[in-house]
Amino acid sequence: MSVPVIECIELKKYFDTPFGKLHAVDNVSFKLEAHKTLGIVGESGCGKSTLGRTILGLHKATSGKVLFDGREIQDLPAKQMKPLRKEMQIIFQDPYSSLNPRDTVSQIIAQPIRIQGILKTPSEIDARVQELMDIVGLGKRFANTYPHEMDGGRRQRVGIARALAMNPKFIVCDEPVSALDVSIQAQILNLMMDLQDQMGLTYLFITHNLAVVKHISDDIAVMYLGQMVEKSETEALFKDPLHPYTQALLKAIPIPEIGHRNSIKNVLKGEVTSPIEPKPGCRFAPRCPYATDACRSVEPQLKEVKKGHFVACHLFDDAKECTE
Amino acid sequence: MKKTRGNSIWKELFLRLIHNKRAIFAMAILLLLILIVIFADLIIPYSKAVDQNILDRFTRPNSSHWFGTDKYGRDQFARTIHGTRISLLIGFGSATIAAILGTTIGVAAAYFGGKVDNIICRILDIWMAMPSLLVTLAIIAGLGVGIPQTIFALAFGATPGFARTLRAAALSVASQEFIESSVAQGASHGRIMLHDLVPNVISQILIQFTMNVSYMILLGSTLSFLGLGAQPPTPEWGAMLAEGLQDYQFYPYLVMFPGMFLALTALAINIFGDALRDGFDPKLKGRA
Ligand SMILES: Nc1ncnc2c1ncn2[C@@H]1O[C@H](COP(=O)(O)OP(=O)(O)OP(=O)(O)O)[C@@H](O)[C@H]1O
Ligand code: SF4
Ligand SMILES: [Mg+2]
Numbered sequence: 112m113s114v115p116v117i118e119c120i121e122l123k124k125y126f127d128t129p130f131g132k133l134h135a136v137d138n139v140s141f142k143l144e145a146h147k148t149l150g151i152v153g154e155s156g157c158g159k160s161t162l163g164r165t166i167l168g169l170h171k172a173t174s175g176k177v178l179f180d181g182r183e184i185q186d187l188p189a190k191q192m193k194p195l196r197k198e199m200q201i202i203f204q205d206p207y208s209s210l211n212p213r214d215t216v217s218q219i220i221a222q223p224i225r226i227q228g229i230l231k232t233p234s235e236i237d238a239r240v241q242e243l244m245d246i247v248g249l250g251k252r253f254a255n256t257y258p259h260e261m262d263g264g265r266r267q268r269v270g271i272a273r274a275l276a277m278n279p280k281f282i283v284c285d286e287p288v289s290a291l292d293v294s295i296q297a298q299i300l301n302l303m304m305d306l307q308d309q310m311g312l313t314y315l316f317i318t319h320n321l322a323v324v325k326h327i328s329d330d331i332a333v334m335y336l337g338q339m340v341e342k343s344e345t346e347a348l349f350k351d352p353l354h355p356y357t358q359a360l361l362k363a364i365p366i367p368e369i370g371h372r373n374s375i376k377n378v379l380k381g382e383v384t385s386p387i388e389p390k391p392g393c394r395f396a397p398r399c400p401y402a403t404d405a406c407r408s409v410e411p412q413l414k415e416v417k418k419g420h421f422v423a424c425h426l427f428d429d430a431k432e433c434t435e
Numbered sequence: 436m437k438k439t440r441g442n443s444i445w446k447e448l449f450l451r452l453i454h455n456k457r458a459i460f461a462m463a464i465l466l467l468l469i470l471i472v473i474f475a476d477l478i479i480p481y482s483k484a485v486d487q488n489i490l491d492r493f494t495r496p497n498s499s500h501w502f503g504t505d506k507y508g509r510d511q512f513a514r515t516i517h518g519t520r521i522s523l524l525i526g527f528g529s530a531t532i533a534a535i536l537g538t539t540i541g542v543a544a545a546y547f548g549g550k551v552d553n554i555i556c557r558i559l560d561i562w563m564a565m566p567s568l569l570v571t572l573a574i575i576a577g578l579g580v581g582i583p584q585t586i587f588a589l590a591f592g593a594t595p596g597f598a599r600t601l602r603a604a605a606l607s608v609a610s611q612e613f614i615e616s617s618v619a620q621g622a623s624h625g626r627i628m629l630h631d632l633v634p635n636v637i638s639q640i641l642i643q644f645t646m647n648v649s650y651m652i653l654l655g656s657t658l659s660f661l662g663l664g665a666q667p668p669t670p671e672w673g674a675m676l677a678e679g680l681q682d683y684q685f686y687p688y689l690v691m692f693p694g695m696f697l698a699l700t701a702l703a704i705n706i707f708g709d710a711l712r713d714g715f716d717p718k719l720k721g722r723a
Contacts, residue, residue, distance in 0.1 A: 169615055189623075196621035209612035213634040223620040273616070 114181040115142040116281050116313045117166060122175035122185075124158075124165045131388040135161040137337035138175070140413070145280075148307065148314040150324030150345070152360065153334035156386070159317040162334070163283040166315065167199055168192055179281070197227055200274035204286035206266035210258040216269050217254040220244065223276045243272040247302060264295035268302070275306065281313045288323060300327055321364050325349065330419075333357045336386050336394040339413060343420035353422040355399050393425065401426060444638070444715070451714040458710035464703035471519045483513035484670045493686055502692045506682060514670035515692050521671040522697070525582065525664070526652035526704075529589035533651075534644045536590070537597025542632050544598070545605035546614075546624070555602075562595040571654075575663050585664045589651050597643055604639040605632050638715035645708035649701040656697055672697045 124136040135158040143149045151159045164170045166177050168184060177185045184195060203209035210219055220240045230236050244254065247268040258266055267287060274282055284303065288296040304327055306312060318324050324331055325345060332342040333354065341354040352358045356379075363378045381398035384390070393411050396402040406425050413423040416430040452458045471478065488508030496503045502511035544555040574588040608614070609632065617627045633640075656673025658664035665671035667678075672693040679689030 164615070167619055169618055193621040196619060199619070201616065201619050203612040203616065205612055209616055211613045211631055211635070222617070222622075226617075226620045226622050226626070270616075277620075 113145065115178070116145045116180060117143040117315065118176075118178040118181075119162075119166065120176040120178070122162070122165060122177060123173040124161050124170055125173045128387060133387045134158075134337045134389055135386065136165055137389075139334075139337075139339050140175075141332060141339065141342060143281075143313060143315065145313055146307070146311050147329045148316050148327050150328030150331040151315060151317045151334060152321055152324060152331055153319065154383075155319060157334045158337040158386075159319070159334060160285050161337075163201065163285050163315055163317055167201055167283055169201075193227075197223075197229075197277040198280045199282070200277070200279040201283040201285060202267075202270050202274050202287045204289050206263050206270055206290060207258070209270050210266060212258055215255050215257055216244075216249070216261075219258070219269055220272045220276055223273060227277055229277065239276070243276055246275065246306070247272045263291050264299060267291060267295075267299055271299075271302065271306070275310070278310070279312070281315070284314055284316045286318050287316075289318065289320065296323070303327065321349075321360055333360065336384060336389065338394060338423065339421075340395065340424070341420075341422045342413070343417075347417075347420055351420075353416065353420065353427065354395075354424050355401055355426075356395050359398075393423075448711070448714040452710055455710050455713070457706050458714075461703040461706035461710065464699060465707060468519060468523065468700060468703075471516055472523055475516050475520055478516055479510070479513045481513070481517055483510045484517045485509065485668045493682070495686070496688055503686070503688045505678060505686075505689055509668075511675075511689065511692055514675055515672070515696055518670040518672045518675060518693060519696065519700075521582065521665055521669060522652050522656060522673075522700070525586055525589065525655035525671075526648045528586040529593060529651045529655070530644050530647035532586065532590035533593035533597045533647055534640060536594045537643070538601050538633065538636075538640055540594070540598040541601025541603075542605045542628050542636070544602045545609045546628050546632060548609070552602075555598075559595045559598055559602075563599070567592040571658070572663070575658070580663055580666055582665055582669070585655055585658055588658075589654055592654075593647050593651065597647065600643050601636060601639060604636040608632055608635045638711075642708055642712050642715065645704055645711055649704035649708070652697070652704070653701055 118141070120140050122136055122139045123134075126133040126135055137158075139162060141149065151162060153159055161170060165172050165185075168177075168187070172185045175185070176183055179195065179199065184192065187195070214222070217237070217240045220243050221236050224230050224236055224239060230239055240254070241251065244251065249265060249268050249272065253261065253265065258269065261269070267290075270287075287303070288299050291299060300323070303314070307314060314327070316324055316327055321331075328345045330342065331345050331348045332339050333348075333356065334340065335356050341348070341352070341357045343353075348357065349361065352361050359378045379398045384394050384397055391410055392408050393399070393402070393406040396406045399406065403425065409425070411423045411425050411428075413421050414427065414430075414432055415421050416427050416432070452462070475481070486509065488504070491500070491504050491508035492506055494500050494504040494508075496511075500510050500512065502515055504510055505514075540555060540559070544552045571588045571592055574591060575584055578584040578587065614627060614631055617631055622630075655664055656671065656676065659671045659673030660677040662674075662677065665674050667674065675693040676690050676697075679686070679693065683690045
């Protein structure tokens with residue numbers, strides 16, 4: 112088997128807060144193969160962004176390992192990390208705050224090339240910036256405009272061009288379309304899928320919207336309060352969701368029908384547990400219709416119950432671990 | 436490609452300044468002062484400001500001594516003109532040092548956050564809790580009197596306030612995602628602070644700097660007035676006021692002219708600072 116592009120092993124990121132340790136990412140393990148897209152889904156605050164940033168070393172991991180191409184990178188000093196930064200990039204949710212308002216589009220796209228010193232002469236850099244703008248479908252006339260003079264979709268294209276500038280292998284996409292109009296969302300998603308095919312990119316695609324990841328993801332991982340509660344192939348997850356939380360998420364996908372409002376809050380009753388010093392047991396128990404005493408005391412472990420389908424829930428305690 | 440960075444806010448600032456009558460007034464006075472500073476020697480030689488002439492003591496303003504003479508017979512016009520140089524040197528010098536130190540400290544605190552920020556904030560708290568006049572006097576007592584010492588002492592007093600303001604301004608920039616993007620590109624801390632943070636707080640730097648200049652000119656004159664700043668026979672407005680005060684009942688012009696220059700300069704710079712603040716205020720923006 113080939114070495115996964117990204118592998119996380121028992122990755123943890125805790126934040127210190129005045130009320131105790133906030134378990135933003137708690138014991139997350141997964142592998143992400145080359146040219147694949149892993150969708151990370153979960154409600155706001157479940158630690159999706161923190162996971163993406165910890166993998167890239169933008170947050171220092173509390174414990175656990177991050178392997179890039181089989182090499183441990185979580186503790187690398189900045190100097191050794193710098194060349195690796197060419198390989199790993201990030202696209203942000205907010206196309207306003209992710210672009211420096213004082214730089215023009217061409218300056219923004221050229222910045223990683225300058226920082227990494229990939230190209231030396233201004234004319235080489237200009238040509239590369241032009242090429243990147245072409246790739247993401249930005250007209251030449253935008254080269255000298257400022258971010259605030261553009262619309263959200265074009266701004267997001269600038270962010271994508273910047274991420275592509277160093278020919279990365281792996282990109283964390285942190286809700287790249289959530290802030291955009293629905294009509295533009297599809298354009299950007301299509302662009303990202305085309306780019307993946309052309310450049311052989313590997314994506315970690317973060318979103319709170321299952322409908323968005325359905326088309327772009329090969330696999331989907333569902334997160335709840337810092338933990339991965341289910342992971343499987345996209346199709347299997349939509350057809351046969353195992354975890355009670357995933358089932359609720361699927362029910363909450365908005366149906367395009369007038370007056371139909373299905374938010375996760377309507378589907379699930381009960382309070383969300385605090386991510387600060389969580390109690391032992393299943394973190395979903397307070398909202399779970401199937402919760403038992405065992406759920407409230409013993410933490411369920413992620414286990415492969417069907418080939419490629421992992422779930423962490425006591426309902427599957429009796430299911431045989433799939434070991435093929 | 437060689438366009439000025441972020442030129443749109445400068446264009447907008449320029450338009451707002453030239454549509455603001457008070458700003459025009461302030462800029463006219465500042466321009467005049469700058470011309471005086473540059474061409475002081477052409478306007479009237481420095482020797483006239485310091486050479487004593489016992490025969491010409493206490494001449495009232497007339498056609499050969501526009502602002503009259505003092506008890507040593509020195510030409511008050513020459514002293515006021517050359518005093519502009521000294522006063523502005525003290526004001527701009529100390530404000531510049533405070534701006535450089537304050538920006539560095541404030542931006543670093545905001546960027547690094549966490550423990551670094553905590554330590555810097557504690558230090559600034561202590562720094563600001565010290566009574567500034569006392570500290571200034573202590574520094575001058577330690578370093579001796581003179582213009583460089585005055586500039587340093589004033590800059591020392593102004594730095595923590597500058598740092599605080601800049602920290603607050605930089606905090607809102609430091610949390611934005613383009614900073615994280617630069618980290619993810621492999622940028623060094625220095626590059627991020629210089630290239631990403633400073634340009635985005637440049638308006639606050641300029642506003643603070645301007646306000647500091649006028650305050651420092653007044654403080655510098657106060658020190659000279661107390662005999663702790665510029666030393667005789669150096670012409671400086673505050674020193675002139677102190678000397679003139681001894682005889683002002685009979686010769687009020689001795690304090691009138693330097694006082695007027697001092698007040699007008701501080702006023703103009705303050706008005707300009709206000710106009711800058713309005714000019715940079717995004718809330719006043721019609722359309723971005
Ligand atoms: N720098 C930080 N310091 C302290 N707590 C943080 C920090 N960043 C995130 N958190 C906390 O960690 C948890 C996870 O946050 P995160 O931003 O990763 O969630 P998310 O799943 O990306 O949510 P969203 O969909 O709103 O972006 C939240 O409870 C958040 O308050
Ligand atoms: S472990 Fe128990 S509480 Fe948790 S999801 Fe499964 S059934 Fe619900
Ligand atoms: Mg997020």
